[in-house]
Amino acid sequence: MTEFNLIAHIRQRSARLSQVLLGIGDDCALITPPTGQVLAVTSDTLNAGVHFPHDTCAADIGHKALAVNLSDLAAMGAQAGFCTLALSLPSPDASWLDGFLDGFLALAQTHQVALVGGDTTRGSLSINVTAHGWVPPQAALRRNGAQVGDDIWVTGTLGDAAAGLAQLLGGEHTDAALLARLNRPTPRLAVGMALRGIASACIDVSDGLLQDLGHICQASGVAAQVQLAALPASPALLALGSASALYRYQATGGDDYELCFTAAPAQSHAVQAIAMQLDLPITRIGRVVTGEGVQAYDADGALWQPNAAGYQHFA
Ligand code: ADP
Numbered sequence: 001m002t003e004f005n006l007i008a009h010i011r012q013r014s015a016r017l018s019q020v021l022l023g024i025g026d027d028c029a030l031i032t033p034p035t036g037q038v039l040a041v042t043s044d045t046l047n048a049g050v051h052f053p054h055d056t057c058a059a060d061i062g063h064k065a066l067a068v069n070l071s072d073l074a075a076m077g078a079q080a081g082f083c084t085l086a087l088s089l090p091s092p093d094a095s096w097l098d099g100f101l102d103g104f105l106a107l108a109q110t111h112q113v114a115l116v117g118g119d120t121t122r123g124s125l126s127i128n129v130t131a132h133g134w135v136p137p138q139a140a141l142r143r144n145g146a147q148v149g150d151d152i153w154v155t156g157t158l159g160d161a162a163a164g165l166a167q168l169l170g171g172e173h174t175d176a177a178l179l180a181r182l183n184r185p186t187p188r189l190a191v192g193m194a195l196r197g198i199a200s201a202c203i204d205v206s207d208g209l210l211q212d213l214g215h216i217c218q219a220s221g222v223a224a225q226v227q228l229a230a231l232p233a234s235p236a237l238l239a240l241g242s243a244s245a246l247y248r249y250q251a252t253g254g255d256d257y258e259l260c261f262t263a264a265p266a267q268s269h270a271v272q273a274i275a276m277q278l279d280l281p282i283t284r285i286g287r288v289v290t291g292e293g294v295q296a297y298d299a300d301g302a303l304w305q306p307n308a309a310g311y312q313h314f315a
C-alpha cells in the first residue's frame with residue numbers, strides 16, 4: 001500500500017455526516033458549524049511505548065486515540081463535531097490499519113464525530129488526533145470557575161487503568177476489566193453537556209486525580225481537600241487489596257478519563273439527577289477551600305503524601 005492507497009482506504013471507510021460540507025480528499029475539509037456556538041478544539045498524541053505498550057492491539061489504539069480527545073471535549077461541556085487524524089506508521093500495513101479503523105470509527109460513530117482529514121507519514125508509530133466540538137460560549141466548562149465552598153465530584157470510578165497498567169508492566173496476571181479501562185476509556189460527553197450551567201469548573205482526569213484537580217485549583221485561585229476514602233472504586237479494583245493500598249492508583253494513577261468537577265452545594269440534587277439519568281455514579285470526593293494546592297486525607301483524617309501527584313512527561 002502507498003500513502004494514497006492508505007488515505008483512499010480511510011476515506012472509503014469514513015462515514016459522511018451532515019455537518020461536513022467537504023470531507024477527506026481536498027486540501028482542506030469544509031465544515032458548517034452550528035450558529036451561535038463556538039468551536040472547542042483539542043489535540044492529543046499517542047506515542048507507542050509512551051502512551052500505550054508496544055504490543056497493544058490496533059483496535060484498542062484506534063479507540064484510545066479518539067477517546068482521549070473526546071474526553072477533553074467532554075471536560076469542556078462541548079458536543080463532539082469532527083476530527084482529523086495524523087498517522088505516522090513504520091510500514092503500510094493494511095491489516096493493522098483496518099484494526100485501527102475498527103476501534104477509531106466505532107467510537108466516532110457512537111458520538112457522531114466525522115473524520116474529515118489528516119496526514120499520513122512514515123515514521124515510528126505515533127497517532128495525533130485533533131478533535132473539534134461546539135458549545136455555546138457562556139456554557140463552556142472552564143478550569144477557572146471553582147469557588148470556595150464548592151463540592152468536588154468525580155464521575156465513574158478511578159484507578160482501574162493504572163492498576164491494569166501496573167499488572168501489565170509487572171508481568172503479572174492481568175484482570176480483563178482493568179485492562180479494558182486502560183485500553184478502551186469511555187469519554188464522558190453526555191455528562192459534560194449535562195453539567196453546563198451546573199459545574200463551576202471541570203477537567204478530565206487523564207494524568208492522575210490530584211494533579212488534574214490541582215490544575216482547577218491553580219486556575220481558580222483556590223485549594224482542594226480530598227477524602228481518599230470517598231474515591232469511587234470498581235469491584236475489579238477493590239479485589240486487588242485493602243482500600244489504602246489502592247489510593248495511589250485512584251488518586252495519582254492516570255488514564256481514567258473520568259470528569260472531575262466542582263459545583264456549588266445547592267447543585268447537589270442536580271448532580272445526582274444527572275447521575276441517575278445517565279446511569280453513571282457521580283461521587284462527592286471533597287470540598288474547595290481557601291489557599292492553594294490539593295490536600296488528600298486518609299480515612300483517619302491524616303494528610304496523605306503520594307510520591308507523585310500524577311504523570312508528567314520530562315519529569
Ligand atoms: P496535502 O498534501 O494537500 O496536505 P494529503 O495528500 O496529505 O494532502 O492528503 C490528501 C487528503 O487526505 C486530505 O484531505 C487529507 O486531509 C486527507 N488525509 C490524509 N491522511 C489522512 C488520515 N490519516 N486520515 C484522514 N484523512 C487523511
Ligand code: MG
Pocket residue numbers: 026027
Ligand atoms: Mg494540499
